[in-house]
Amino acid sequence: xxxxxxxxxxxxxxxxxxxxxxxxxxxxxxxxxxxxxxxxxxxxxxxxxxxxxxxxxxxxxxxxxxxxxxxxxxxxxxxxxxxxxxxxxxxxxxxxxxxxxxxxxxxxxxxxxxxxxxxxxxxxxxxxxxxxxxxxxxxxxxxxxxxxxxxxxxxxxxxxxxxxxxxxxxxxxxxxxxxxxxxxxxxxxxxx
Numbered sequence: 001x002x003x004x005x006x007x008x009x010x011x012x013x014x015x016x017x018x019x020x021x022x023x024x025x026x027x028x029x030x031x032x033x034x035x036x037x038x039x040x041x042x043x044x045x046x047x048x049x050x051x052x053x054x055x056x057x058x059x060x061x062x063x064x065x066x067x068x069x070x071x072x073x074x075x076x077x078x079x080x081x082x083x084x085x086x087x088x089x090x091x092x093x094x095x096x097x098x099x100x101x102x103x104x105x106x107x108x109x110x111x112x113x114x115x116x117x118x119x120x121x122x123x124x125x126x127x128x129x130x131x132x133x134x135x136x137x138x139x140x141x142x143x144x145x146x147x148x149x150x151x152x153x154x155x156x157x158x159x160x161x162x163x164x165x166x167x168x169x170x171x172x173x174x175x176x177x178x179x180x181x182x183x184x185x186x187x188x189x190x191x192x
Contacts, residue, residue, distance in 0.1 A: 006188035008071065011060055020057065026131040026190075028053060030124060031079055038104045044086065051082045065189050072191070073112065076120045080110025125191045129183070132190075136182050140175075143167065147175035 007026075010019045031052050035045040055078050063074060083106055108114035137145060143165060150161035151172065162172040 007186055008189040030127045038106045048082050048086055052079050071189050072121055072124045077110055128191050132186050144175040147172040148179035151176045
């Protein structure tokens with residue numbers, strides 16, 4: 001199995017179409033799902049998703065990871081700012097008489113101390129881990145992934161996983177280690 005730099009490092013040092021597509025495949029669904037929490041966005045939500053992805057493409061080279069969760073916070077901040085810009089532009093549009101302006105359920109997304117930001121952080125990590133698992137799955141045999149999943153995801157003891165899968169305890173531990181190593185390589189800077 002090829003050892004590679006993290007996705008963020010590949011995008012910053014030698015960006016290519018495959019790496020950008022991988023980033024897009026990980027983050028576009030997450031951002032879209034978050035924006036759907038505000039039904040008033042309607043079809044314009046996809047325009048905001050595109051704006052966020054455009055900022056990522058434009059500004060990723062200048063992104064500096066300063067502490068744990070930096071990228072996650074940076075992405076949430078970009079999303080919050082793009083939403084705020086959209087809400088400001090919408091306030092300037094004419095409204096039908098008698099229709100009050102509504103507050104969006106997402107207005108607190110850019111506030112790093114809000115409950116909404118905490119939820120973003122939790123959902124971000126779960127989502128990215130699932131997407132990265134999908135992306136690295138073709139690199140491993142089914143039994144290797146099953147061993148990892150039974151131990152790391154389902155939380156069963158390695159000996160039990162070995163018995164269930166008809167493998168030695170050592171084979172199960174090595175399988176888990178290989179998948180964890182690859183996940184860490186790919187996820188460095190994305191999740192902590």
